[in-house]
Amino acid sequence: xxxxxxxxxxxxxxxxxxxxxxxxxxxxxxxxxxxxxxxxxxxxxxxxxxxxxxxxxxxxxxxxxxxxxxxxxxxxxxxxxxxxxxxxxxxxxxxxxxxxxxxxxxxxxxxxxxxxxxxxxxxxxxxxxxxxxxxxxxxxxxxxxxxxxxxxxxxxxxxxxxxxxxxxxxxxxxxxxxxxxxxxxxxxxxxxxxxxxxxx
Amino acid sequence: xxxxxxxxxxxxxxxxxxxxxxxxxxxxxxxxxxxxxxxxxxxxxxxxxxxxxxxxxxxxxxxxxxxxxxxxxxxxxxxxxxxxxxxxxxxxxxxxxxxxxxxxxxxxxxxxxxxxxxxxxxxxxxxxxxxxxxxxxxxxxxxxxxxxx
Numbered sequence: 001x002x003x004x005x006x007x008x009x010x011x012x013x014x015x016x017x018x019x020x021x022x023x024x025x026x027x028x029x030x031x032x033x034x035x036x037x038x039x040x041x042x043x044x045x046x047x048x049x050x051x052x053x054x055x056x057x058x059x060x061x062x063x064x065x066x067x068x069x070x071x072x073x074x075x076x077x078x079x080x081x082x083x084x085x086x087x088x089x090x091x092x093x094x095x096x097x098x099x100x101x102x103x104x105x106x107x108x109x110x111x112x113x114x115x116x117x118x119x120x121x122x123x124x125x126x127x128x129x130x131x132x133x134x135x136x137x138x139x140x141x142x143x144x145x146x147x148x149x150x151x152x153x154x155x156x157x158x159x160x161x162x163x164x165x166x167x168x169x170x171x172x173x174x175x176x177x178x179x180x181x182x183x184x185x186x187x188x189x190x191x192x193x194x195x196x197x198x199x200x
Numbered sequence: 201x202x203x204x205x206x207x208x209x210x211x212x213x214x215x216x217x218x219x220x221x222x223x224x225x226x227x228x229x230x231x232x233x234x235x236x237x238x239x240x241x242x243x244x245x246x247x248x249x250x251x252x253x254x255x256x257x258x259x260x261x262x263x264x265x266x267x268x269x270x271x272x273x274x275x276x277x278x279x280x281x282x283x284x285x286x287x288x289x290x291x292x293x294x295x296x297x298x299x300x301x302x303x304x305x306x307x308x309x310x311x312x313x314x315x316x317x318x319x320x321x322x323x324x325x326x327x328x329x330x331x332x333x334x335x336x337x338x339x340x341x342x343x344x345x346x347x348x349x
Contacts, residue, residue, distance in 0.1 A: 008209065033310055051325075064269075104330055194217070
């Protein structure tokens with residue numbers, strides 16, 4: 001009887017140890033899924049902001065007038081990160097400009113690649129390796145008519161049980177000729193993290 | 201008498217069964233309610249799909265409206281809660297062209313939405329390109345990882 005008990009206890013301990021080991025598994029997830037790994041700025045926030053801002057801009061009556069017969073040329077200045085986190089705001093502007101471009105309503109000039117373009121044109125004009133009649137000449141590019149710029153701000157609060165973060169993203173469209181802000185909108189995101197008690 | 205003698209053994213057996221089933225990772229419930237492909241201004245009531253009866257008893261799609269705005273298809277979706285507690289939901293729109301081909305496959309993100317008890321809330325979405333002819337939508341609860349003990 002005692003022997004049996006000892007054997008059972010040992011086997012039970014082994015099962016208990018083996019059953020609950022931490023096994024890490026790698027798998028592909030859904031890139032469009034709602035992501036709530038932690039409270040910091042994440043992929044869902046980026047997708048929400050980019051989606052809402054693009055929708056709002058494309059739906060506004062002002063943009064309807066601006067894009068009636070022509071496709072205005074935009075450049076994205078930058079999104080100022082005023083939050084306490086490190087956030088790659090270029091990624092937000094990339095998403096917004098890609099969506100706007102794909103809507104077929106706007107055209108963009110990319111100020112982040114000016115140096116590379118200049119280098120290429122200089123190569124075509126001055127290196128002597130490119131057929132002069134086919135080389136792209138300087139001074140033929142088109143300038144932007146509108147500037148897209150904005151801010152990302154956050155308010156973070158927490159106590160011992162709960163943390164709360166509020167993001168506010170503001171985006172504006174300025175007419176470079178007149179200096180008028182033609183369109184502006186803001187979107188808000190609230191995320192909370194609470195300690196959960198074990199529930200069955 | 202022999203039963204009492206064997207009681208510790210029986211308990212051990214029960215415990216071991218308990219431990220064998222412990223820490224099992226169960227995939228979350230990701231079914232919900234949604235619509236079939238709907239064209240512009242099409243009546244939606246006959247084209248709704250219920251894949252999750254539990255969610256359908258707590259929530260229903262009260263209105264789907266669509267219109268063309270600045271050449272782009274805009275959709276309004278009204279969700280009504282028939283449940284007294286808050287629901288953590290997410291919704292997704294999908295867009296199709298006139299031949300029924302999906303536009304920007306896998307790029308339409310799930311958007312999260314908190315619906316308070318008995319609340320009706322309307323969300324809106326805009327087609328990404330002007331050549332969208334039909335759309336479909338889906339609503340489900342935010343899936344959480346379940347552990348079975």
